[in-house]
Each structure stands twice: as structure tokens, then as C-alpha cells.
Amino acid sequence: MTEAAHPAAAPAPRSSSVPMTLVVALGGNAMLRRSDDGTIETQLARSDEAMAHIARLVGTGAHVAVTHGNGPVVGNIVIRNEAARELVTPMPLYIAGADSEGGLGFMLQLSLANALWMRGDESPVVTLVTETVVSADDPAFERPTKPIGPYYTDEQADALRASEPAWSFTSVPGSGWRRVVASPKPLRIVQAPVIGRLLATGTVTIAAGGGGVPVCEAADGQLHGIDAVIDKDWASAMLATQIEADALVILMESDRVYAGWGTPGQRAIEHLTAQGAGDLLESGALEEGSIGPKVAASAWFAATTGRHAVMCRVEDLDDALAGRAGTRIG
Amino acid sequence: MTEAAHPAAAPAPRSSSVPMTLVVALGGNAMLRRSDDGTIETQLARSDEAMAHIARLVGTGAHVAVTHGNGPVVGNIVIRNEAARELVTPMPLYIAGADSEGGLGFMLQLSLANALWMRGDESPVVTLVTETVVSADDPAFERPTKPIGPYYTDEQADALRASEPAWSFTSVPGSGWRRVVASPKPLRIVQAPVIGRLLATGTVTIAAGGGGVPVCEAADGQLHGIDAVIDKDWASAMLATQIEADALVILMESDRVYAGWGTPGQRAIEHLTAQGAGDLLESGALEEGSIGPKVAASAWFAATTGRHAVMCRVEDLDDALAGRAGTRIG
Numbered sequence: 001m002t003e004a005a006h007p008a009a010a011p012a013p014r015s016s017s018v019p020m021t022l023v024v025a026l027g028g029n030a031m032l033r034r035s036d037d038g039t040i041e042t043q044l045a046r047s048d049e050a051m052a053h054i055a056r057l058v059g060t061g062a063h064v065a066v067t068h069g070n071g072p073v074v075g076n077i078v079i080r081n082e083a084a085r086e087l088v089t090p091m092p093l094y095i096a097g098a099d100s101e102g103g104l105g106f107m108l109q110l111s112l113a114n115a116l117w118m119r120g121d122e123s124p125v126v127t128l129v130t131e132t133v134v135s136a137d138d139p140a141f142e143r144p145t146k147p148i149g150p151y152y153t154d155e156q157a158d159a160l161r162a163s164e165p166a167w168s169f170t171s172v173p174g175s176g177w178r179r180v181v182a183s184p185k186p187l188r189i190v191q192a193p194v195i196g197r198l199l200a201t202g203t204v205t206i207a208a209g210g211g212g213v214p215v216c217e218a219a220d221g222q223l224h225g226i227d228a229v230i231d232k233d234w235a236s237a238m239l240a241t242q243i244e245a246d247a248l249v250i251l252m253e254s255d256r257v258y259a260g261w262g263t264p265g266q267r268a269i270e271h272l273t274a275q276g277a278g279d280l281l282e283s284g285a286l287e288e289g290s291i292g293p294k295v296a297a298s299a300w301f302a303a304t305t306g307r308h309a310v311m312c313r314v315e316d317l318d319d320a321l322a323g324r325a326g327t328r329i330g
Numbered sequence: 331m332t333e334a335a336h337p338a339a340a341p342a343p344r345s346s347s348v349p350m351t352l353v354v355a356l357g358g359n360a361m362l363r364r365s366d367d368g369t370i371e372t373q374l375a376r377s378d379e380a381m382a383h384i385a386r387l388v389g390t391g392a393h394v395a396v397t398h399g400n401g402p403v404v405g406n407i408v409i410r411n412e413a414a415r416e417l418v419t420p421m422p423l424y425i426a427g428a429d430s431e432g433g434l435g436f437m438l439q440l441s442l443a444n445a446l447w448m449r450g451d452e453s454p455v456v457t458l459v460t461e462t463v464v465s466a467d468d469p470a471f472e473r474p475t476k477p478i479g480p481y482y483t484d485e486q487a488d489a490l491r492a493s494e495p496a497w498s499f500t501s502v503p504g505s506g507w508r509r510v511v512a513s514p515k516p517l518r519i520v521q522a523p524v525i526g527r528l529l530a531t532g533t534v535t536i537a538a539g540g541g542g543v544p545v546c547e548a549a550d551g552q553l554h555g556i557d558a559v560i561d562k563d564w565a566s567a568m569l570a571t572q573i574e575a576d577a578l579v580i581l582m583e584s585d586r587v588y589a590g591w592g593t594p595g596q597r598a599i600e601h602l603t604a605q606g607a608g609d610l611l612e613s614g615a616l617e618e619g620s621i622g623p624k625v626a627a628s629a630w631f632a633a634t635t636g637r638h639a640v641m642c643r644v645e646d647l648d649d650a651l652a653g654r655a656g657t658r659i660g
Contacts, residue, residue: 038419040555076418077429084413087480088406089368095433099407102432103425105459106543106555113520114552124524129435129457150417190443194454194533203524213436222444225370225436 021063021199023240024249025233026050026314027290028069028210031104038076047111050251053314054204055115057321058123063199065243066108067236070100070210078149093148093181094213094225101129101209108206116204125204131190131223132212132230132238138184144168146229147178166227182228186211186235190223192242199243211235233297241304248301248309249321250294255313257295257327259285271328274303295329302330351393351529352651353570354579355563356380356644357620358399358540361434368406377441380581383644384534385445387651388453393529395573396438397566400430400540408479423478423511424543424555431459431539438536446534455534461520461553462542462560462568468514474498476559477508496557512558516541516568520553526573541565563627571634578631578639579651580624585643587625587657589615601658604633625659632660 030050031043058064074096081090091099105127113125147170152160157169157177169177189195189208198205211230215223233250240248256268259280272280277299286292298309312319312326320326360380361373388394404426411420421429435457443455477500482490487499487507499507519525519538528535541560545553563580570578586598589610602610607629616622628639642649642656650656 040422040425079418080410080414083417084410087413088409091433092370095370095436098436099429099433102435102459103421103429105432106425106428106461109459110461110545110553110555117551124521126521126524127459129432129439129459131436131440191454191456194456194528197531197533198524198528201527203527215440221447223440225440 019061019063020246021065021243022057022247022249023065023067023236023243023245024054024057024251024317025236026066026068026108026251027253028071028073028232029253030068030251030314031107032072032076034072038072044107044111047107048115050314051108051111052115053317054112055119055121057317058112058116058204059119059121060318063202064204065195065199065239065245066112066204066206067208067232067239068104068108068206068210069232070097070104073104074100074210075149082150092225093227093229094215097210098129098213098225101127101213104209105129105206112204112206123202123204125206126198127206127209128191128195128198130195130208130212131215132186132208132235133188133190133217133223134184134214134226134228134230135187136216136226138182140182140184141228142182144180144182146181146183147172148181148229149179151175152177152179183231184214184228186230186238189235189239189242190215192239195239196243208232208235208239231293231297233294234300237297237301237309240301244305245307247307247321248298249317250298250309250311251314251317252290252294252311253313254291255316255325257286257291257311261287261291269327272299274299274330277302277329298329306330349391349393350576351395351573352387352577352579353395353397353566353573353575354384354387354581354647355566356396356398356438356581357583358401358403358562359583360398360581360644361437362402362406364402368402374437374441377437378445380644381438381441382445383647384442385449385451387647388442388446388534389449389451390648393532394534395525395529395569395575396442396534396536397538397562397569398434398438398536398540399562400427400434403434404430404540405479412480422555423557423559424545427540428459428543428555431457431543434539435459435536442534442536453532453534455536456528457536457539458521458525458528460525460538460542461545462516462538462565463518463520463547463553464514464544464556464558464560465517466546466556468512470512470514470558474510474512476511476513477502478511478559479509481505482507482509513561514544514558516560516565519565519569519572520545522569522572525569529573538562538565538569561623561627563624564630567627567631567639570631574635575637577637577651578628579647580628580639580641581644581647582620582624582641583643584621585646585655587616587621587641591617591621599657602629604629604660607632607659628659636660 214228308330316325544558638660646655
């Protein structure tokens with residue numbers, strides 16, 4: 001970008017204190033929501049919107065790793081694989097995941113570098129295709145629960161049971177069948193050491209997209225891809241732990257974590273200890289679905305590292321890091 | 331990979347002299363050939379085979395950036411997009427390219443890290459999703475020539491002309507129509523500075539897959555994706571120039587460059603100056619198709635940097651770098 005006249009008069013001021021290292025986890029719907037038309041223009045507009053906030057954070061001098069979900073996007077890649085099954089040999093789910101790290105990483109790095117550039121900040125932005133080690137013995141593999149890809153008729157499901165004997169299916173009343181895969185816990189982010197070094201030199205790094213490509217370690221130490229879905233908040237917590245991040249930030253659609261959501265006793269939570277978060281999870285007072293794993297991953301990070309996690313909306317990022325918004329855990 | 335017992339007794343010896351920095355360009359068919367069954371097992375076997383040679387090169391202490399084509403793979407992604415057009419909004423070609431950087435980068439980094447590990451070498455391996463700047467005024471955009479994706483019937487082509495007004499098509503006698511896109515010259519690899527720093531710290535870096543995702547610079551300096559196909563050898567030559575690599579290595583299926591291939595006067599070429607390579611290209615003595623651009627990109631690198639390029643088979647890598655195989659240009 002050296003050729004164009006720079007829009008900002010001078011580089012954005014950087015903090016002179018030791019920079020904070022942060023892992024910021026974006027939801028999969030930061031780029032594509034189920035209700036969207038799905039065009040590239042809409043996806044890029046959403047990416048631009050989210051990355052404008054990240055650019056502001058980078059402008060404070062923070063060293064930032066951005067992680068993200070891939071929910072709807074990897075689902076679409078799988079649907080395309082299945083639709084073209086007779087034309088082109090389909091790829092396994094873990095390759096679809098790797099593909100999504102490329103496509104989504106490109107969009108996010110483009111949006112973020114543009115947002116930084118317009119602020120007069122030439123911090124480099126890169127995306128690393130990230131692998132996440134899971135255990136082949138993870139109990140999740142015994143009972144796969146995460147639906148992925150298209151709905152199948154009885155006939156299609158029977159044909160797939162024959163051609164893909166390793167696949168599991170779940171019946172969806174009224175809609176046929178869907179493939180289900182395991183969601184094992186991440187043990188280690190393979191590229192974490194490089195990510196840590198990149199951050200230390202001021203390179204904004206997008207990593208662990210979709211939780212990273214799941215890989216298992218063979219007896220000889222070699223790694224191999226495996227079909228699974230890794231929770232991106234748990235992968236982000238693992239990355240933040242490995243690179244010794246000062247804080248883990250998990251972005252969400254809700255302004256804070258709520259206990260008893262939708263009940264008369266509903267209350268917003270500003271702060272929880274790691275222990276308190278664990279108790280709250282056990283009490284059943286938290287919405288199941290997406291908030292539960294976010295709180296659990298945050299509490300694990302806080303308990304493991306003694307540092308804290310922040311859960312907030314992307315537009316509240318600054319306020320939440322200053323303790324004026326969101327929910328702090330730890 | 332710290333948990334497993336390490337198969338090699340001691341780390342591979344490293345050269346004590348200043349390490350060579352090399353950009354090594356793999357053909358798109360290093361992972362998938364038109365004649366292959368296209369399964370992930372075949373692609374990974376090919377990737378393992380190529381990366382075993384790269385691992386040996388890394389073992390000499392060289393700092394290596396691996397670039398690669400994406401020919402058949404991105405074509406398959408486009409075919410899947412088109413086959414599922416009624417089910418899922420198709421993505422533009424540049425997103426298919428970014429997807430292929432993720433999927434192929436994952437395969438290559440997995441194979442290479444495994445090969446290094448089995449040699450007792452724990453050098454980290456990463457893949458960077460790479461953008462390549464091209465000019466929107468490149469004359470290539472006026473006359474797109476590179477066919478991409480599926481064949482269309484007359485009716486399908488007419489429908490696409492209406493829904494995708496920016497697309498160009500070429501008639502393929504007997505097979506219908508195919509979309510054609512431009513192949514503009516790379517001006518700059520956006521992530522080159524970070525790639526250079528990664529290499530300097532001993533991180534093997536896979537980059538510029540498929541020539542990189544094509545982006546154009548707007549008047550305000552922001553970058554935007556554009557549908558095009560960038561020659562991976564030219565992108566590799568640009569990357570090697572930007573990071574001041576000691577040499578550019580372009581891998582090919584032929585053992586050397588041949589003048590007058592298939593004629594009675596056919597002769598293998600061991601060495602050409604940049605000027606000599608230019609003259610040979612102009613004389614028409616080189617096979618058109620894939621060898622021409624490889625020689626042209628090599629000659630450009632040699633002329634621009636005063637360094638040299640090597641064109642050889644992957645299995646001749648060591649011998650070619652020692653001047654005992656392949657064709658040296660510059």
C-alpha cells in the first residue's frame with residue numbers, strides 16, 4: 001500500500017507502556033448470519049464492521065490475535081461438496097474447515113488491514129492456517145452430537161452410510177437426516193508458538209478459525225486430520241493460555257452474561273470469579289447453547305492462568321476492557 | 331508434538347554458515363493431477379512425497395518459503411460452487427482462491443511438519459493466507475484468457491451472462507462454454523515483509539498459494555479482491571525479489587529446460603543468463619504453455635536482483651542447487 005497517499009496525517013499514537021497481548025474471539029456470525037443473503041458483499045460488509053472495532057483496539061497499542069468461528073460458512077462448503085458429489089470427489093470435513101480458514105481469514109485480514117490503513121496504521125495483518133490437536137480417545141468421538149452440512153432423505157442417508165461408513169447421522173423430525181460429528185476438547189494449538197512471536201513483533205494475527213483444523217497425534221508423533229468440530233471459544237482459550245495472553249476476550253451478541261435469562265429473576269452479571277462461573281454453570285442458571293461454552297472456556301482460562309476473560313459485544317470492546325461493560329471472569 | 335517420543339536420536343545438523351533464503355515453487359499438480367482419483371488420501375500421499383524433499387532442504391539449514399499452484403483444486407472448488415448455485419449463494423473466484431490457500435496450505439504444512447518431525451527437526455511450519463496486488467489497468471483484464479470451472483451448455487451460459495454480467499466466456503468446440511478470467515502480472519505480495527521475518531527466525535513458511543488472492547488497490551489505498559488467476563511462478567519471483575531471497579527455485583516435471591523439445595535438434599539447457607533466457611523465449615525455441623512463463627519469471631528474477639533461479643524436478647533439488655541438475659538462469 002506504499003503507492004497511495006496516506007489518508008491520515010500521522011501514525012496513530014501508540015501507548016508507551018508494555019503492550020497488552022489479547023486473544024479476541026469473534027462469533028461465526030460476525031461474517032455470515034443464517035438470515036443474510038450470503039453474498040460476498042454482505043459478508044465483507046459484516047467483516048468490515050467487526051474489524052473497525054478491532055482496528056481501534058490495535059490502535060491502543062495492544063498486540064491482538066483474532067480468532068473466529070466458521071459456523072455458516074463451513075456448512076455451506078460442506079453443502080457444496082455434497083451437491084457436487086457426482087462431479088468432484090468430496091473432501092473430508094477437516095479440509096472444508098481448512099478451506100474456511102483461508103476464505104474467512106482472507107476477508108478478515110483484508111477488512112482489518114483496510115481499517116488500520118484508513119487510521120494511518122500500517123501494522124501488518126496475517127492469517128495463519130491453524131491446526132488444533134485433539135485426542136482420538138476424547139469421549140466426544142463416542143457420541144457425536146454436532147450436526148453439519150445438508151439434510152438428507154432416507155435414501156440419501158442410506159447411500160451415505162454405505163459409502164462413508166465412518167459417518168454418524170441423526171434423525172431430524174420432519175426434515176430427514178443430518179450428519180453429526182464429535183466436538184472434542186482442544187489439547188494444543190500447533191501454531192501457537194509462531195503466533196506468539198508474530199504478536200510480539202506487532203503483527204496482528206488471525207488464527208484458529210473455526211477452532212482450527214482438528215488433528216490427532218499418532219504413536220510416532222505425526223499429526224493427521226480428523227473430522228470433528230472444535231469449539232472456537234475453547235480453542236481461543238487454549239491459544240490464549242499457550243501464548244500467555246494478558247486477557248481472553250470472547251465477543252457475543254448479548255451485552256453481558258445473564259443469569260436466569262427470560263425469567264422474572266433475570267440479572268446481568270458484571271463479574272464472576274472462575275469458581276463463581278463454574279458454580280453458575282452447574283446451577284443451570286445460564287442459557288444453554290452458546291453462552292454456556294463461552295463462560296466455561298473463560299472460566300478455564302482464568303483458573304488455568306490466573307488472568308481474566310471478558311465477554312462482551314464487539315461495539316463495547318473498549319468499555320469492556322476498561323471494566324465498564326460486558327462480563328469479566330477471573 | 332512434545333508428548334511423543336522423538337524418532338530421531340539427535341537434531342539434524344545445521345550448517346554453521348549464513349543460511350540461504352530460498353523461495354521454492356511447487357506445481358499445482360504436486361497435490362492433485364487431472365488423472366488422479368482426487369481423494370484426500372491421494373492428495374496427501376502426493377503432498378507427503380513432495381514435502382519429504384523440502385524437509386531435506388530445510389535440514390541443510392536453508393530458510394525456505396514454499397509457494398504452490400492450485401490449478402485442479404481451485405477448479406474443483408469452483409465446480410462445487412456452480413453445482414450448488416441453487417442451494418447456496420456462490421462465492422466469487424477470489425474467495426475460491428483463498429479457500430484453496432487454506433486447504434492446500436493445511437495439507438502441505440501437515441506433510442512438511444511430519445517429515446521434519448521424523449527427521450528430528452522441530453522447525454515450525456506455517457501457512458500464510460497471501461494477497462497479491464495487481465493493477466486494475468493490467469491489459470490482461472481487457473482480454474481474459476484463462477478458463478476456469480465447469481463447462482456450460484448454451485442455455486446455462488446465457489443464464490450466467492444475465493446473472494453475472496462481469497463474466498467472460500469462451501466457446502469450447504464440442505463442449506459448450508467456459509468462463510475465462512484474466513491473468514494479470516503481480517505487482518506486490520502484500521504479506522512479503524512478514525514472510526521475510528518468519529523465514530529469518532527459522533519458520534518454514536508456505537505462502538502465495540495459487541499465486542495469492544488477487545487484490546487491487548483503490549484510490550484511497552484500500553485493497554479489494556478481484557476475480558483473476560495469478561501465475562504462481564510470477565508471484566513466486568515477486569515474493570523472492572521482495573524478501574531478497576538468495577535464489578528462486580521453480581519445480582517442474584521436466585529434468586531441465588529443453589530448446590526445440592520434440593524436434594531433431596532438441597537440447598537440454600544447463601545454464602542461461604537472464605539475457606540468454608529472454609532471447610530464447612523470443613526465438614520461439616521453448617515449449618509454450620508451462621515452461622515459457624517459468625523461464626520468463628526466472629529471467630525476470632535474475633535480471634531484477636542479480637541473483638539466480640533454478641528450474642528442476644523436486645527429486646533433483648539438492649543436485650540442482652549444487653549445479654549438478656536442472657537449469658540455472660542468471
